[in-house]
Amino acid sequence: MRIIFRSLSFLGFLFLSVASKGQLTSSDIFDGLKVTLCGxxxxxxxxxxxxxxxxIETPGHLYIVDAGSGSAATATLARVPTAKLRGILLTHFHSDHISDIADFNLNSWVAGRPAPLQIIGPEGVERVVEGLNIAYELDSRYRVAHHGEELLDPILGVLQPRQITEGIILEEDGLRITAFEVSHPPIEPAFGYRFDYGGRSVVISGDSLVTDTIIEISDGADLVLHDAMSLQLVQTMENLASRTGNTRLATILHDIQDYHATNEDLQRVVAEADIGQLALYHLVPAPRNAMAVSTFTGLIPEGALITEDGMVISLPAGSEDINID
Ligand SMILES: [Zn+2]
Ligand SMILES: [Zn+2]
Incomplete structure (x- = not known):
């Protein structure tokens, strides 16, 4: 297993800039699983x-797992090719996972997505999608009236729900996606997803405590992206909120401590599962600067990666390399 940290060279940047204006994109020439952190x-x-x-991108697919606030803009800035977006997989329906669905829908529709955008998730997804389609019906109508049906086919602007249960939910052109149940009480069910393509694999926990299922499905995976909470930092914040009389904030900071993976839980993941790279996202609290990153890093398993927006982790097909840009 080789883990390579890279930063984009000037030539690479130039290539991507030119490619994004023409027919060729970087994804056309990369065979493997390309993971972009858009939030x-x-x-x-x-x-x-x-x-x-x-x-999550392969040469022929693009799927997004969750769409929290600000993520559609971040994905655009990171040059995620939304024209080939097939679906958004939702882990659960907390607002920080669904706020930007409509923006992804609009961006990919304008970019030329050839089929309606599927919103895939556990029971409840139909209700969420029905509400979004109603809320954005007028917006879609204005866009079509302004740009014409030839550019914006009205059918392609309507979200399509797909309710799933645990297990393999998709197998197409070499890509397999498996949904598995996670623990994020009181939300039931909440899912995580595993992607397999070209002999490479990525597991995404969504919001969850570390469970036996996560350990099992992560075993042998090249990359595991896991929810992470620094319990020490959250407890410090709770104490500060209490001492300054902000009891509402203190209550919330107390309540969130029992449904995200703590540093100690994450130690269990690396101890019990054979993983190429553990990378942490959905950071609670998300570090705001280098000093905060180093405080967070000091408490997590050795070698675990704290992700950043725009970070790209590539797993070339038929290789053992893990490239982090
Ligand atoms: Zn949640
Ligand atoms: Zn969340």
Missing amino acids: TSSPLVAPGRAQACVA
Whole structure:
């Protein structure tokens, strides 16, 4: 297993800039799983970080897992090719995972997505999609009236729900997606997803405590993206809120401590599962600067990666390399 950290060279940047204007995109020439972090934060806002969102790309597919606030803009800035977006997989329906669905729908519709956008998730997804389609019906009508049906086919602007249960939910052109149940009480069910393509694999926990199922499905995976909460930092914030009389904030900071993976839980993941790279996202609290990152890093398993918005982790097909840009 080789883990390579890279930053985009000037030539690479130039290539991507040119490619994004022409027919060729970087994804056309990369065979493997390409993972772009389009949101690494949680409901506690942090500058420079959108809420939960991960884009998973192969040469023929693009799926997004969750679409928290700010993530559609972050995905655009990270040059995620939304014209080929097939679906958004929702882990659950907390607002920090669904706020930007409509923006992804509009952006991909305008970019030329050839089929309606599927919104895939556990029971409840039909209700969420019905509400969004109603809320954005007028917006869609204005866009079509302004740009014409030839550019914006009205059918392609309507979200399509797909309710799923645990297990393999998709197998197409070499990509397999498996949904598994996670623990995020009181939300039931909440899902995580595993992607397999070209002999490579990515597991995304969504919001969850560390469970036996997560350990099992992560075993042998190249990359595991896991929810992470620094219990020490959250408890410190709770104490400060209490001492300054902000009891509402103190209550919320207390309540969130029992449904995200803590540093100690994450130690269990690396101890019991054979993983190429553990990377942490949906950070609670999301570090705002280098000092906060180093405080967070000091408490997590050795070698675990704190992700940032715009970070790309590539797993070339038929290889053992993990490239982090
Ligand atoms: Zn949640
Ligand atoms: Zn969340």
